[in-house]
Amino acid sequence: MKIGFIGLGNMGGPMAANLAKAGHDVTGFDMADVAIEGVTMAKSAAEAATGADVVITMLPNGDILRHVASEIVPAMSAGAAFVDCSTVDVDSARAVADQAAAAGLLSVDAPVSGGIGGAAGGTLTFMAGGSTEAFAKAAPLFDIMGQKAVHCGEAGAGQAAKICNNMILGVTMIATCEAFALADKLGLDRQKMFDVVSTSSGYSWSMNAYCPAPGVGPQSPADNGYQPGFAADLMLKDLRLSQQAAGSADADTPMGQLAEALYTQFVDNEDGKGKDFSAMLPRLEKRGRG
Ligand code: NAD
Secondary structure (H helix, E strand, O other), rough: OOEEEEEEOOHHHHHHHHHOOOEEEEEEEOOOOOOOOOOOOOOOHHHHOOOOOEEEOOOOOOOOEEEEEOOOHHHHHOOOOEOOOOOOOHHHHHHHHHHHOOOOOOEEOOOOHHHHHHHHHEEEEEEEOHHHHHHHHHHHHHHEEEEEEEEEEOOOHHHHHHHHHHHHHHHHHHHHHHHHHHHHOOOOOOOHHHHHHHHOOOOHHHHHHOOOOOOOOOHHHHHHOOOOOOOOHHEEEEEHHHHHHHHHOOOOOOOHHHHHHHHHHHHOOOOOOOOOOHHHHHHHHHOOOO
16 A cells, blocks of 8 residues: 555654555655655655555644644545544544545544554554544554554544543552552552452552552563653643543543643642653652641
């Protein structure tokens, strides 16, 4: 397939490289001066999109996506597919899908989980929203860049699935960290706490697969000085998107709202920026109730 790839950063770069390695003809564009193995660089987003069967975008946010979409949609040929893999707000995903449909294009919103390691290793999970026909066109590329793709529904459903998942993740990480901080003050050994909770009803991915306590449970960013991993800044981005969506949809999400407030404080006013999101544990363990 002839593929245009716009946004060749930490995630997009290795994803585009994997498509090229699999034998696809990939033309890329990024505002920054980057070179990706196997990818021909274009001078503009529109040039990368011209004549492509599929154009993939991997960009920082919804405003940038809307801007790039306004450049590439007119350059794409009818029947081609616009696949956005960025994490953006549901409203931007739907607006871009409408714009693509009006131009006779197929479109899919397909945010990912799996992080930079998943992008490099081709083991991402894609959560996709769009028509069956659009999903079918993108699916062989998801198979190369990832290990699983779930067709979640119509346009915006992929972004909806991503932010709902990450709202649960943010909330359970905070709950797990505060339980460790309480256990410390009650004199309960962290290893014993892990042994009990990881096999009891308090278990979760945060506890069992990504334990925030150093030296306890599987290897995780806690064992590496809380280097990300999944940065607190990115968790905050996703929690903000979840609360923006909850506002538009009139959904009551008190725990999500509290998680957003805590990560905002951690990233903007404390020392959370650049740390893994599980560094909520050293933050909480230092504090009392006051
Ligand atoms: P990044 O900042 O490394 O990459 C974004 C790239 O987009 C940059 O190279 C930037 O130069 C480029 N860009 C910005 N504006 C542009 C424009 N107008 N035209 C062309 N290129 C432009 O970010 P990333 O970590 O690769 O993340 C990309 C997306 O993936 C984000 O939406 C993020 O939330 C999501 N995501 C990231 C991770 C992760 O672990 N990094 C995990 C899951 C999802």
